[in-house]
Amino acid sequence: MQTKGNRQYVKNVFGTNWLPYVTSYYGYRVHPISGGKNYHTGVDIGMPQGTEILAGHDGTVTLAGEAGGYGLCVAIEGEAYEGHSLTTKYGHCSQILVSAGQEVKAGDVIAKVGSTGNSTGPHLHLEVLVDGQYMNPLYFADTGDTSERHLPEAGAGGGGNYFDYDVPPEALADEKFAAMLAEAEKYLGYPYVWGGASPSTSFDCSGYVSWVVNHCGVGWNFGRLTADGLLGVCTPVSSADARPGDLIFFQSTYNTSGASHVGIYVGNGMMIHCGDPISYANINTSYWQQHFYTFGRLP
Incomplete structure (x- = not known):
């Protein structure tokens, strides 16, 4: 099974592979105009002036006009999944082709690329918000890229992070693991948030694994545990005996005793975990091998 993360939420906004044309990624950067360090809440995609911009999802246009530094901007509100809102914003347009209150479908032409507002050249500034929280669009929007690749500037410390990964099909025959993976x-x-333990707050590493374990529908209910607490409810297993669905624990990733980081092992030397952001990661990088502690199996 090839996973696409949560990118099914937002369809391709250009109808082509736009990943090679990203000029500024989500996250901290040096602002191209002010020269100061700021947090970029979207991605900038360089495209020719006048290129048609497509709605990324079904929804209602809530903004269609001037929006300060965004210049001419369109915002669409819809649903990510049941009970959770999805908002996309399309900034620096040269022309807007929809109006506030209009219902649109994914793929509708809503605007054209421009350089209005705080801009140094024609591009689309694309933002994705789930329940009002900014998310990295590379995880939530279909970029049109079909290759497996590393995320630019993704992951906290360990490296080897992926937004696409082929989970071994035979592993999904285990119904418990398949349920865990579907929830995970x-x-x-989703971004790393210290102390976070639910989709409404986002997660830290143990909050994420606790949520997945408790909400995957296989009968576990351990409450919100720390990494070391999760280790305490597991039976330790050797690396040779580890299988998909086991938890994987690391130590000394920050100054604390015992297990300090936890992920879910998915087989073939890969885990899914809450780095920054939540992603798949290769556990055989030098960082993760240096901090490896043990595998644990839930009862």
Whole structure:
């Protein structure tokens, strides 16, 4: 099974592979105009002036006009999944082709690329928000890219992070693991938030694994545990005996005793975990091998 993370939420906004044309990624950067360090809440995609911009999802246009530094901007509100809102914003347009209150469908032409507002050249500034929280669009929007690749600037410390990964099909025959993975993948791309333990707050590493374990529908209910607490409810297993669905624990990733980081092992040397953001990661990088502690199996 090839996973696409949560990118099914937002369809391709250009109808082509736009990943090679990203000029500024989500996250901290040096602002191209002010020169100061700021947090970029979307991605900038360089495209020729006048290129048609497509709605990324079904919804209602809530903004269609001037919006300060965004210049001419369109915002669409819809649903990510049941009970959770999805908002996309399309900034620096040269022309807007929809109006506030209009219902649109994914793929409708809504605007054209421009350089209005605080801009240094024609591009689309694309933002994705789930329940009002900014998310990395590379995890939530279909970029049109079909290759497996590393995320630019993704992951906290360990490296080897992926937004696409082929989970071994034979592993999904285990119904418990398949249920865990289905729940875990809902939150790919969510940012790391210290102390976070639910989709409404986002997650830290143990909050994420606790949520997945407790909400995957296989009968576990351990409450919100720390990494070391999760280790305490597991039976330790050797690396040779580890299988998909086991938890994987690391130590000394920050100054604390015992297990300090936890992920869910998915087989073939890969885990899904809450780095920054939530992603798949290769556990065989030098960082993760240096901090590896043990595998644990839930009862």
